[in-house]
Amino acid sequence: MTTPSTSFSDRREALVDGEFAFTGADFKRIAALLYEQAGISLPDSKATLVYSRLAKRLRTLGLKSFAEYCAFVAQDGNVDEQQHMLRALTTNVTRFFREPHHFDDLRANILEPMADKVRAGGRLRLWSAACSSGQEPYSMAFTVLSVWPNAAELDIRILGTDIDTNVLATGRAAVYEEQLLEGIPANMRSQYFERDASDRRSFRVCETARQLVAFRELNLNGPSWPMKGPFDAIFCRNVVIYFDEPTQERVWQRFAPLVAPGGKLYVGHSERVGASITAFESAGLTAYRKVGR
Ligand SMILES: C[S@@+](CC[C@H](N)C(=O)[O-])C[C@H]1O[C@@H](n2cnc3c(N)ncnc32)[C@H](O)[C@@H]1O
Missing domain, CATH: 3.40.50.150 (Vaccinia Virus protein VP39)
Structure with missing residues (x-):
């Protein structure tokens, strides 16, 4: 499977000004993992969303940066964390008789x-x-x-x-x-x-x-x-x-x-x-x- 291209690819500077360091390289790794795992494409415009949806998870896990989170979630067999990440980054919005x-x-x-x-x-x-x-x-x-x-x-x-x-x-x-x-x-x-x-x-x-x-x-x-x-x-x-x-x-x-x-x-x-x-x-x-x- 190919990974989606992200123009920020290897940028090392912070993408979002916040509690946790979050670089273009971190975004690229998360986007690649999500694509590999579920086929979901994350365009660059979703960087802030990724930060805000996962920040709580980093806090819960006691991690200091997105680089640490990337290493953790990508560990072999860490299916549990991959499910957490997937849930945080996808939407489950639905309704009875949606599009009736x-x-x-x-x-x-x-x-x-x-x-x-x-x-x-x-x-x-x-x-x-x-x-x-x-x-x-x-x-x-x-x-x-x-x-x-x-x-x-x-x-x-x-x-x-x-x-x-x-x-x-x-x-x-x-x-x-x-x-x-x-x-x-x-x-x-x-x-x-x-x-x-x-x-x-x-x-x-x-x-x-x-x-x-x-x-x-x-x-x-x-x-x-x-x-x-x-x-x-x-x-x-x-x-x-x-x-x-x-x-x-x-x-x-x-x-x-x-x-x-x-x-x-x-x-x-x-x-x-x-x-x-x-x-x-x-x-x-x-x-x-x-x-x-
Ligand atoms: C927005 S909901 C749509 C629910 C329902 N089909 C509807 O239209 O109301 C999208 C669902 O797709 C699921 N999903 C995302 N990627 C998936 C994949 N690769 N395989 C199966 N389900 C996936 C999500 O977990 C989520 O529950």
Whole structure:
């Protein structure tokens, strides 16, 4: 893998005036590590953000400079610290029914046409790749339940994957504060959530929806993906925006054999699958249909 070019590369002077020494060389090492680990590109303009997001971590670890932090995080096998760094430098922002037109499209163009087949025992597989804390796969589950209220008895599975194990734990717990339920239509809210027994200000996703979703750790830029598919739809939204173009293209190419013919790939509002990826054709707003086999 190549590393992104940074114009500050080897500059030794401080990039940010603050408690910890932070040079261009430190920034370059952190950017290279993040790229190597997760495929995420950090442009030079993010130097101040890197400083502010990691300063607290340096304090916690009792380190004196970013040079010390770079040495620590790059140590062989320091997976724990690499996860801390990744969490500090990425965003997990998500919402129930974010970009709601995708869920309408999923229902009208994938789920409803398959309704009879799945009711008769056919298989349905959906994947939320980069699912963050679970709101996306659960929104898929609520959409599924609106078509098949008995989905838990059918051959339906939804996979939620993310590189960050913390957000996956939140997804598995399926407990959300009341204000996070704002995007959910009132009828679905009462149908698919129950007040959490231990924290009355929070709500838990109902068991019927939870049963449909399995959460797994997966790096979209990792060497191998264990899943075989085919998936009837993949949501990969608001994550490749942090990757450079060759990395984005590689991810789209990896999805192609995993989507069933006629199945769909949904991407984030500022993401695109370019014409060079011939396995997909544009089919709606930031939605792509798998063509061929
Ligand atoms: C902004 S959230 C998007 C969540 C959801 N897809 C949505 O659109 O609301 C981006 C997620 O991508 C995850 N992520 C970043 N790099 C990743 C990678 N290389 N592989 C898998 N997930 C990654 C982050 O941990 C984060 O949870």
